[in-house]
Amino acid sequence: MAAAVSTRTGGPRLRADAVRNRERIMQAAGEAFVQFGPDVPLDEIARDAGVGNATLYRHFPDRESLVKQVVLTLMDQISERAEAAHNEVPDAFDALCRFVFEAAEQRVGALCPVLTKHVDQSDPEILAARNRLETVATNLMNWARRSGQLREDVGFGDVIVALTQLARPLPGTGCAEIRRFTHRHLQIFLDGLRAPSRSQLTGSAATFNDLRSTVPAHRV
Template sequence: MGTVNMLAERSRGPRLRADASRNRERIVAAAREAFVEYGAEVTLDQIARRAGVGNATIYRHFADRSELNRQVTLEVINRIVELAESALDERPDAFEALRYFVHGAAAERIGALCPMSSDGWETIAAELEEKRDRLARAVEAIMDRGRGEGLLRPDVSSGDIMIAITQLTRPLPGMGCLHLERFFDRHLELFLDGLRAPARSVLPGAGATFADLQRPH
């Protein structure tokens, strides 16, 4: 009987681990959606209901709210980095690569998620450094290609792109989200048109860089 029980426990082990992994993924996905919909003050109860789990399940996976925020931020940044690198590798037309990246990054709603990532930033900063460097290299390579092909105006920089994506995906004050995502693609195309060469205006000041977007230590 002991051998049978041992075999049963072994057979359940991988399944239990798979179930726990799926629960963790559901929680992170639900948290991201809830942050976008309700803002940084969303409650764990709202996240748990959206994920279809209890609050205790959240605490089994995440020590506290800051840890959950951190994981959501890291996963979003991971997807944006992969998006930029795939745009660079798979889209030979430089402006199409930039369009692909801008629309994909906007779909992650990074503007809506910015306030959420401010809590516990110090613990996430080191993990983000390598990802930020990869993102900067990919976006700057896309833009260098666009300038070289005469498609991109020369007075914009990679930081300008990230600031615009963030601002265009941030909910309007006092209005909630109000399904503003239906306007994102329209306004992103207006923004992209402004990046095309030849430039039809003179931009004031200097372009933003990724270094400008880093928090002071």
């Protein structure tokens, strides 16, 4: 008999096979949202996940619950990558680089912009996940700054903007094409974060509040 496994939100425990189905649905949903946007038919997501429609709706009764879970899982995974980089990499700037590259691999820059407006920004789970991500990533950047390797005039929001711009598919191209160049362009960006800086930035460092203010409030 398959073992039972707890869900993220502390709801009913799921059998291991149900957990695998749920994970396959979320992975297929993330890929579909990147390529086609958040309004992609749920039937197509179920087909790509290799499950029936009934299985998808058993886990996610509507589109909003699926989008929310994809966003929560993504932010949790990125936070865990930041914490792991902080704990496992001895050099502060190398740890920051590892985090940025792994965040790009998780498609945070491609997924968050297309999904954010479809999520209730005041939802307690969303707020908690976002605050955790901002805290652990900012701690990582502060470590690099204290080591004298990170320029003083950048913030975590600047990293998010760069990930958003560099990891999203270009108009008229497929996801595979842009991913060929993402690491190359991120390395150029990261080199620009190193101290001592060779230029003076205009404006001020972006914050999560700055980024949130550009997204209209939306309740699901």
